[in-house]
Amino acid sequence: MARKIIILSGLILFQIQVLLSMNPQEEPVKSLVLQGMDFSFNNRFAEAEKVFDQLIQQYPQHPAGYFYKAATVQAEMLDAEDYRQDGQFYELAERTIQLADSLQKTARDDSWISFYKGSAYLYRSFMKMKMGNWLSAYKDASRGVSILESAVSQDSLLYDAYLGIGSFKYWKSTKTEFLLWLPFISDQRDQGIAMIYRAIEKGDFVQYVGRDQLVWILMDKKDYAEACKLARQNYEVYPESRFFKWTLASAAFHSREWEFSRQLYQELLQQVLQLPENNHLNEIECLVKLAEIAADNQQWQEAYQLADQALRFNLDESVRKRAKNKLHKALTLRNEAEKRIQP
Template sequence: MKRFYLISLIIFLQISRVYGAGHPNPQEEPVKNLILQGIELTLNNRFEQAFRLYQDLIERYPHHPVGYFYCGATLQAQMLDREDYSDAGPFYSLMEKSIVLSDSLDAAGVNDPWVYFYSGSSHLYRGFLKMKLGEWFSAYKDASNGVSLLEKAIEQDSSLYDAWLGIGSYRYWKSARADFLLWLPFIPDERDEGIRMVYQAIEKGYFVEYVGKDQLVWMLLDYGRENEALALARENHLAFPGSRFFKWTLAAAAFRSREFDLSFRLYQELLDEIRNLPDSNHFNEIDCLVHLAEIEQIREDWLQAFRWSDEALRLNLDPEIRQRAKNKLKKALTIRNEAKLYIK
């Protein structure tokens, strides 16, 4: 009996040494403030600064997933901002590290719902990038695994509303895109439940207010609730006027709501910013030019519609970008051909 007690004590001390002192609570300082600072930097397009901040979290807590997850999330944000996925390898490595460390903590008996949150969120982020790269089946598998882990997090702590964001988004988009998931049996319509959960996450979560609003805008636009989406997009843009993420979202919401003057102004601002970025691959530039051409088409300003669409079609593109942008370029060609008919 004494020997069993001694072995148990040694195991406990080893776990405490590796995980106890280095097990941060995201709801408490200094971790909470570091996470929020990094999110603010990321939303303001200051990715390198955010990444360095989260690297400090890794140095402080090398056996915990928090720093690896947020480094990966920042890297993904930078890739999305540039529409350049050449850093997919380092991103996958960071998310895998977050998942492995979370699994190790869980296996060691660390009872912390945030461990499930980071593991689940890492799966979801990884799944999102795979979806962007066209790996649909693998993306769905990651997303499904991620949601299962987030559900474990709220089983332990139902007030961990940050986890509600991932679950709610998954439920909405799984229902909304059921036609793409042909290998699955009947999928119930959980769009309203998904929206409700995201609203709860925005209101009560620790770190997901603005990201949650941004995701919700796209869900509401998909659902046909344009006015509601536009109001949320305005809130985010007002809070972070320099954020390209929120400019893109507001420009799209304004376009869908037929607020064409606002949408046109935002796409022009984005175009100017993108052209000043180093090493642009022109993908986002095409997006702006085609939207500007489309707005002028609606206004029946055919000369300007021709100019914007022609500019998009004349860009010198790499074959990979031309392939990815083929639908946008096809729209530009359609607008340019129509505009030719009206220009005298």
């Protein structure tokens, strides 16, 4: 009996060592992760999920595959502005956290396992924020960043973790800007941006996602020229990516590059219309932005038609609620255009 226990214990320890030796920076895991991310960036979400399913099959007790599949499901929901897959996303995020906990309880700590655990909390936080669960979102974000900071304190070369930490530092400081005069509230925006740049330059898997996040931060800072520059870099590598095209369209819009912005929103509108399911939210976004561009160029007839089109959809109540600000903008534009058109 004792011999069986020893053998069983040995097998368990061997399996744990195999799991911990699964380094995402090494082949074949790195190629699988990059391939799946490439599919996701190119809107080929089903193919991306198959790649990460393969990773899960090869390492069913490791959090990596579950995390990347969760990120893919979230990307697909964001792409369509349709969150009916949120149950699957939350299950995958929770599985990521549970497996990381199990490995950390039974063996030495591993910085990449901490990375997946902390990042799962951050991705879950973002989804909760999208759904308006602000308090729970903040708790998840704080916990995720704490885990990532602990991982970085153990392994300062874990540059992928710098993205989540840096983003949190920036947005937390921005949202509490009115409290920065207090002695115990520090402004960490510059530090956060520096960490994101470091993640982009030296990280293994966050170059494009980090650059995209940095573009939105630079737009928040009203540094539209640098935002456009970085957004173009992603767009040039992934010209078919709606994910990066939305970012570049917004950066070009805020930079008042009207013709380029108009071109991008028109392309996005056509792509949205070709999706198998369309709840009209992204369609409204494109129409309103195109109406704003037309209005700014004194093209009032076109502005009226675009804004009017945005107001004519028969929306589900949940979608109408989420589109409230866009619809208000469309109504304002239509009213203004109507005044300008009348003799």
